[in-house]
Amino acid sequence: MAPALGIRRDQALTVTLSGLAADEAALLQKIILTSDRPDRPASEQPRPGVLSIHGSPAQLRHCRDRIARSQQLPDRLRSLVASQLDNALRSDYKMVIKGRTLDLGSRTHIMGVLNITPDSFSDGGRFAGPAQAVEHARAMAAAGADIIDVGGESTRPGAEPLDEEEELRRILPVIERITADLPVPVSVDTYKAAVARRALAAGASIVNDISGLRFSPDMAKVVADHGAAAVVMHIKGTPRDMQANPVYGDVVGEIAEYLGGGIDIALAAGVPRERVLVDPGIGFGKTLEHNLEILGRLDELKVLGCPLVIGTSRKRFIGTVLGIADPQDRVEGTAATVALAIERGAHIVRVHDVPAMVRVARMADAIVKHKKHFDGITG
Numbered sequence: 001m002a003p004a005l006g007i008r009r010d011q012a013l014t015v016t017l018s019g020l021a022a023d024e025a026a027l028l029q030k031i032i033l034t035s036d037r038p039d040r041p042a043s044e045q046p047r048p049g050v051l052s053i054h055g056s057p058a059q060l061r062h063c064r065d066r067i068a069r070s071q072q073l074p075d076r077l078r079s080l081v082a083s084q085l086d087n088a089l090r091s092d093y094k095m096v097i098k099g100r101t102l103d104l105g106s107r108t109h110i111m112g113v114l115n116i117t118p119d120s121f122s123d124g125g126r127f128a129g130p131a132q133a134v135e136h137a138r139a140m141a142a143a144g145a146d147i148i149d150v151g152g153e154s155t156r157p158g159a160e161p162l163d164e165e166e167e168l169r170r171i172l173p174v175i176e177r178i179t180a181d182l183p184v185p186v187s188v189d190t191y192k193a194a195v196a197r198r199a200l201a202a203g204a205s206i207v208n209d210i211s212g213l214r215f216s217p218d219m220a221k222v223v224a225d226h227g228a229a230a231v232v233m234h235i236k237g238t239p240r241d242m243q244a245n246p247v248y249g250d251v252v253g254e255i256a257e258y259l260g261g262g263i264d265i266a267l268a269a270g271v272p273r274e275r276v277l278v279d280p281g282i283g284f285g286k287t288l289e290h291n292l293e294i295l296g297r298l299d300e301l302k303v304l305g306c307p308l309v310i311g312t313s314r315k316r317f318i319g320t321v322l323g324i325a326d327p328q329d330r331v332e333g334t335a336a337t338v339a340l341a342i343e344r345g346a347h348i349v350r351v352h353d354v355p356a357m358v359r360v361a362r363m364a365d366a367i368v369k370h371k372k373h374f375d376g377i378t379g
């Protein structure tokens with residue numbers, strides 16, 4: 001019988017710790033590299049004050065234990081690094097909003113996009129009237145959407161800010177109707193605290209803020225006061241100017257830092273950590289290469305310790321790769337991004353094509369779950 005060759009690869013993770021003092025990074029690296037285990041993780045310092053650790057979940061767990069036990073590290077650093085490694089290894093988030101539990105670790109959740117705008121890049125004008133919008137929300141919920149994301153202002157590249165009253169006029173009647181008629185939670189896609197306040201009072205329970213709680217100083221407090229959850233998204237610049245030559249040193253590192261700052265803003269205002277989600281903001285101040293790199297390194301954002309949301313649906317970078325001008329024809333490209341984002345740890349995918357992406361997510365979930373079982377990973 002011919003010899004059989006079995007190759008088994010544990011799902012490797014990269015954990016990047018930034019903001020370290022030079023001596024802290026060096027000391028941590030020494031602790032990791034002097035492990036007497038032959039299968040210790042790889043570690044390097046790509047830039048001053050930054051340490052990345054790359055290994056299988058089992059290797060990272062061992063490394064976390066060594067760091068947590070080390071006498072050489074100051075307490076603050078020891079617990080910070082140990083908790084970041086814990087975050088990188090976990091995926092079992094549960095979010096309770098309005099008495100409902102979203103078990104984000106059990107399967108990927110689907111956020112269906114409901115744009116009540118005349119000018120959104122892919123569906124502007126399609127659901128501009130309240131009746132059409134509510135009907136579309138109903139169809140998305142029936143097809144498996146777990147959250148309906150209602151937006152009244154397009155934030156496509158170059159978009160001008162919309163007047164608050166007009167934004168409210170578009171979204172409030174729809175939020176009232178959906179939350180009264182349907183069991184799915186509603187998020188409001190706005191960066192304006194005054195709009196969020198009225199939307200939450202009308203029944204929404206999540207604020208999806210493309211500015212990561214930065215454009216409106218009161219936003220985090222509004223979220224906290226209503227017992228709501230917040231999606232903290234990364235943007236570089238504003239919708240009007242964000243695509244004018246965005247430049248990064250390390251795109252994922254800078255996004256992680258911005259999102260970490262947004263988490264701190266939320267916590268300081270009294271939003272519990274269990275109600276904060278993060279999103280790297282695909283297309284918001286990013287070139288094609290940035291978007292591809294973010295998707296390839298999405299798992300590095302796990303260190304933030306919050307569920308990951310990602311919105312690639314029908315976006316321009318998909319059109320660029322595939323040479324497809326009409327956003328509505330980018331469904332297969334979107335499917336590829338959704339499947340790979342799930343493999344790299346996304347908990348919620350924000351999509352327009354709900355029936356198709358529910359199937360894509362279920363299939364990707366089955367593969368990921370089976371692989372975790374095979375690799376002996378729980379949670």
Ligand code: HH2
Binds near residue numbers: 151189210
């Ligand atoms: N993308 C858009 C709007 N809101 N929110 C989150 N959390 N993540 C995203 O990637 C995201 C978002 C842009 O897409 P869309 O709403 O379809 O277009 P428009 O801004 O033109 O209405």
